[in-house]
Amino acid sequence: MGVIRIIKATDREQLNSLLDKRNEDIDQLTARVAAIMAEVQQNGDAALCAFTRRFDGANLSTSQLKVSPAEIEQAYTMVDQEVLASLRLAKDRIEKYHQKQLSRSWFQPEEDGTILGQLILPLERVGIYVPGGTASYPSSVLMNAVPAKVAGVSQIVMVTPPGADGSINPYTLVAAAEAGVTEIYKVGGAQAVAALAYGTESIRRVDKITGPGNIFVTLAKRLVYGQVGIDMLAGPSEVLVVADSSANPVYAAADMLSQAEHDRLASAILLTHDTELATAVSQELARQLAELPRQEMAREALANHSAIVITGGLAESLALANEFAPEHLELLVEQPFDCLGQIKNAGAVFLGAHSPEPVGDYLAGPNHVLPTSGTARFYSPLNVDTFMKKSSVISFAKESLRRLGPDIVRLAEVEGLQAHANAVKVRLKEL
Ligand SMILES: NC(=O)c1ccc[n+]([C@@H]2O[C@H](COP(=O)([O-])OP(=O)(O)OC[C@H]3O[C@@H](n4cnc5c(N)ncnc54)[C@H](O)[C@@H]3O)[C@@H](O)[C@H]2O)c1
Numbered sequence: 020m021g022v023i024r025i026i027k028a029t030d031r032e033q034l035n036s037l038l039d040k041r042n043e044d045i046d047q048l049t050a051r052v053a054a055i056m057a058e059v060q061q062n063g064d065a066a067l068c069a070f071t072r073r074f075d076g077a078n079l080s081t082s083q084l085k086v087s088p089a090e091i092e093q094a095y096t097m098v099d100q101e102v103l104a105s106l107r108l109a110k111d112r113i114e115k116y117h118q119k120q121l122s123r124s125w126f127q128p129e130e131d132g133t134i135l136g137q138l139i140l141p142l143e144r145v146g147i148y149v150p151g152g153t154a155s156y157p158s159s160v161l162m163n164a165v166p167a168k169v170a171g172v173s174q175i176v177m178v179t180p181p182g183a184d185g186s187i188n189p190y191t192l193v194a195a196a197e198a199g200v201t202e203i204y205k206v207g208g209a210q211a212v213a214a215l216a217y218g219t220e221s222i223r224r225v226d227k228i229t230g231p232g233n234i235f236v237t238l239a240k241r242l243v244y245g246q247v248g249i250d251m252l253a254g255p256s257e258v259l260v261v262a263d264s265s266a267n268p269v270y271a272a273a274d275m276l277s278q279a280e281h282d283r284l285a286s287a288i289l290l291t292h293d294t295e296l297a298t299a300v301s302q303e304l305a306r307q308l309a310e311l312p313r314q315e316m317a318r319e320a321l322a323n324h325s326a327i328v329i330t331g332g333l334a335e336s337l338a339l340a341n342e343f344a345p346e347h348l349e350l351l352v353e354q355p356f357d358c359l360g361q362i363k364n365a366g367a368v369f370l371g372a373h374s375p376e377p378v379g380d381y382l383a384g385p386n387h388v389l390p391t392s393g394t395a396r397f398y399s400p401l402n403v404d405t406f407m408k409k410s411s412v413i414s415f416a417k418e419s420l421r422r423l424g425p426d427i428v429r430l431a432e433v434e435g436l437q438a439h440a441n442a443v444k445v446r447l448k449e450l
């Protein structure tokens with residue numbers, strides 16, 4: 020038995036267990052997450068400090084939850100200048116890409132003077148979750164804060180778990196300063212999501228929570244949805260590689276491991292009709308895995324949430340990819356653009372041998388906060404619209420009401436809503 024199982028696409032039972040497993044853990048953990056959130060709702064900052072001690076090992080007083088300007092200044096003295104330049108390059112590319120998404124309010128006049136339109140406005144106060152449990156994620160700071168800034172959000176509140184010494188990774192802090200984050204709090208997990216949703220003594224509640232995180236963060240966002248807005252469910256990372264005989268097994272394995280190393284619950288799947296490639300990728304995975312610092316985590320992800328699936332051909336691989344609706348879909352095939360028209364469900368699609376998934380994680384430009392667990396069936400990547408909301412605008416001219424009023428009255432009466440009809444009738448009498 021290798022580091023990953025090889026199954027046949029005709030083995031529906033195995034395939035279903037792979038698909039269902041994604042929700043198994045979710046059901047088991049929801050109660051635990053709900054209990055954490057109830058505690059924050061009742062005890063505010065004191066609960067935040069207690070959970071931060073328990074889960075992150077950091078002993079913070081309530082007055083230390085908020086990152087001070089001095090801590091940000093100190094972070095700038097600690098970072099490598101080359102990395103800072105790379106962060107700035109990434110920020111620029113992400114900003115340029117997201118500027119293309121910005122929609123503006125519009126107004127459409129009609130001939131008789133009626134004006135219809137849409138106000139498109141930024142949200143006022145958003146909370147961005149930046150993961151920080153087992154790795155640090157300055158890239159996720161940029162992916163959240165840059166589109167928020169492009170949208171025109173004035174208050175961008177960041178939460179991220181501290182290390183055991185109570186500090187935040189300096190690159191995370193510097194990325195936040197570069198991207199225009201306005202408040203930063205040292206708290207992570209479900210407790211941070213609860214604080215953003217309900218508010219505590221030191222964290223004022225927000226209008227919407229965005230950002231990725233582990234299963235605890237993702238379930239917490241699901242629980243507060245409705246009380247606040249959320250972007251999507253962006254949980255443990257996933258990559259699904261569709262490969263034909265032209266694919267390089269070294270590349271396929273490296274790309275699968277790039278996501279497997281995120282989390283024990285991460286998933287890396289290869290769909291191919293070439294059995295020789297399947298064997299070569301399996302061997303490569305074992306070889307490359309042995310050299311990774313986070314091999315323990317990646318090994319678990321490969322063993323429990325991943326597979327190589329042998330399909331009957333490229334068409335079947337693509338159909339199955341749509342069924343998985345993965346966060347990241349890589350097309351390691353000879354003619355990737357020929358496949359694009361058949362893709363229905365994927366957070367992001369990476370075409371060809373020179374588009375490994377980490378290109379998108381860091382600086383291609385598109386957002387790396389993407390839907391997981393099959394939710395790419397209905398969710399989109401984080402984008403500028405996530406940080407905006409719309410109001411319809413209706414200014415009816417006298418002539419429009421005279422002409423269309425009788426239709427409104429008929430439609431209201433057929434619904435049995437006489438008061439609605441009357442609001443038009445009292446005016447029609449005078450027109
Ligand atoms: N889908 C996306 O767009 C995307 C993007 C980047 C990262 N990710 C994912 O983000 C995640 C980052 O995970 P992470 O763990 O490193 O950081 P994280 O910040 O998401 O989670 C760390 C927090 O989890 C909580 N936690 C840990 N164990 C707990 C337990 N037993 N009970 C209750 N709470 C507990 C703690 O509060 C801790 O502070 C990974 O799953 C990665 O794949 C997803």
Ligand SMILES: N[C@H](CO)Cc1c[nH]c[nH+]1
Pocket residue numbers: 156158159255256257278346380387388389
């Ligand atoms: N692959 C992650 C999204 O699932 C994003 C990320 C950030 N840093 C590295 N990777």
Ligand SMILES: [Zn+2]
Pocket residue numbers: 256277278281377380
């Ligand atoms: Zn990644």
